Amino acid sequence: MNTFSFNDGVLHAESVPVTDLMEQYGSPLYIYSKSEVESNWQQYSQALSDQPHLICYSVKSNSNLAVLNILANLGSGFDVVSIGELHRVISAGGDPAKCVFSGVGKTLAEIQEALGIGIYCFNIESESEMDRVLSVAESMGVIAPISVRVNPDVDAKTHHYISTGLKENKFGVDIESALGLYRKAENSSSLRVCGVDYHIGSQITEVSPLMDALDKALELIRKLASEGIKIEHLDIGGGVGINYDNTQTINISSYIKDVISRVGDLEILVEPGRSIVGSAGIFVTKVEYLKQNSNKSFAIVDGAMNDLLRPSLYNAHHNALVVQESVEGISGNWDLVGPVCETGDFIAKDRHLTLAEGDYVALTSAGAYSFSMSSNYNTRPRVAEVMVSKNQHSVVRERETVAELFNNEKIFE
Numbered sequence: 001m002n003t004f005s006f007n008d009g010v011l012h013a014e015s016v017p018v019t020d021l022m023e024q025y026g027s028p029l030y031i032y033s034k035s036e037v038e039s040n041w042q043q044y045s046q047a048l049s050d051q052p053h054l055i056c057y058s059v060k061s062n063s064n065l066a067v068l069n070i071l072a073n074l075g076s077g078f079d080v081v082s083i084g085e086l087h088r089v090i091s092a093g094g095d096p097a098k099c100v101f102s103g104v105g106k107t108l109a110e111i112q113e114a115l116g117i118g119i120y121c122f123n124i125e126s127e128s129e130m131d132r133v134l135s136v137a138e139s140m141g142v143i144a145p146i147s148v149r150v151n152p153d154v155d156a157k158t159h160h161y162i163s164t165g166l167k168e169n170k171f172g173v174d175i176e177s178a179l180g181l182y183r184k185a186e187n188s189s190s191l192r193v194c195g196v197d198y199h200i201g202s203q204i205t206e207v208s209p210l211m212d213a214l215d216k217a218l219e220l221i222r223k224l225a226s227e228g229i230k231i232e233h234l235d236i237g238g239g240v241g242i243n244y245d246n247t248q249t250i251n252i253s254s255y256i257k258d259v260i261s262r263v264g265d266l267e268i269l270v271e272p273g274r275s276i277v278g279s280a281g282i283f284v285t286k287v288e289y290l291k292q293n294s295n296k297s298f299a300i301v302d303g304a305m306n307d308l309l310r311p312s313l314y315n316a317h318h319n320a321l322v323v324q325e326s327v328e329g330i331s332g333n334w335d336l337v338g339p340v341c342e343t344g345d346f347i348a349k350d351r352h353l354t355l356a357e358g359d360y361v362a363l364t365s366a367g368a369y370s371f372s373m374s375s376n377y378n379t380r381p382r383v384a385e386v387m388v389s390k391n392q393h394s395v396v397r398e399r400e401t402v403a404e405l406f407n408n409e410k411i412f413e
């Protein structure tokens with residue numbers, strides 16, 4: 001059984017008709033599959049089974065507590081980019097000792113709190129940040145485990161999808177300066193050097209830039225070893241790109257096999273987000289109105305850019321499936337647009353679909369960077385999230401109410 005597939009003309013989530021879920025929980029709706037989350041995580045786990053490793057799920061891709069709890073139950077670690085995400089992990093039953101803390105702007109308060117809680121490693125993104133971690137650790141009388149996030153400066157020209165990332169890269173430390181940081185850390189009694197880390201981008205669909213980055217990191221590790229600085233783990237950053245629309249992408253197990261073949265007995269950390277939850281979610285929205293101008297056909301749906309930002313933000317493509325086609329549907333090339341007052345508010349463009357008002361449309365591969373990027377723009381309550389497992393389902397985040405949205409606001413007087 002496919003996670004999201006048609007049965008008798010109706011899209012199902014595992015064994016549950018999506019139409020039933022829409023009736024029970026309302027529209028728009030995010031729907032997740034528990035088994036898909038688990039099997040995606042297992043692909044990394046199996047590929048790494050013979051190597052010391054820690055899978056640190058990237059919380060920002062989908063931070064719902066139910067998702068985190070499923071992964072915590074599998075024994076996953078987590079990659080967090082704020083103290084808020086660390087608290088989510090703990091609330092979901094995750095182990096903070098299996099958490100790495102990434103991000104370029106860790107505040108003093110965040111560093112203090114994370115040190116107090118006790119995490120696996122700080123992924124250091126600048127010398128100033130390392131100095132700050134050092135002084136906080138000193139003042140607290142604890143030792144901070146650190147890894148420097150290096151910028152491996154992978155040839156961007158041949159790999160278009162990361163070239164923008166490199167030009168304006170705020171992340172990481174270039175490899176030459178990294179050496180200096182490691183020397184400094186090694187000489188400090190409040191820091192413990194544990195790893196080397198890189199993350200060169202997301203939705204990477206070719207393995208060669210990843211391998212180039214790996215080679216540069218291994219070269220650094222050898223240099224460090226020659227100076228007597230021992231590295232315990234190598235963090236290879238995010239996971240592989242996923243298939244949004246006949247996307248040729250990287251096979252997880254062969255990629256990991258390639259990595260393992262080069263790293264010896266180093267512990268491998270990997271921080272996948274998209275490839276764990278992306279395919280495990282759909283966003284379902286209802287067609288409110290069909291509107292055919294002279295040369296454009298619009299389906300105005302109840303979901304919008306505040307619910308699913310990726311199309312507006314990245315021009316991202318999510319496949320659109322009509323949950324159950326109705327006989328009175330009109331076949332055409334439709335733009336699916338939301339009610340938000342922005343021309344950039346679209347969910348999908350120029351899709352050949354047969355649509356009627358009242359139909360539900362599912363946008364697939366919407367489990368990652370989808371709900372987690374949603375907002376309340378236009379005073380729109382964030383939608384509900386539902387988890388499905390076989391024929392079971394329940395709400396894992398209630399739909400917000402309008403009253404909640406301005407609860408914290410006050411009239412100035």
Ligand SMILES: *Cc1c(COP(=O)(O)O)cnc(C)c1O
Nearest residue numbers: 058102202238239271272273274
């Ligand atoms: C976002 C992010 C990830 C996750 O990347 P995916 O492509 O979703 O696997 C991993 N590591 C860091 C540091 C990130 O910022």
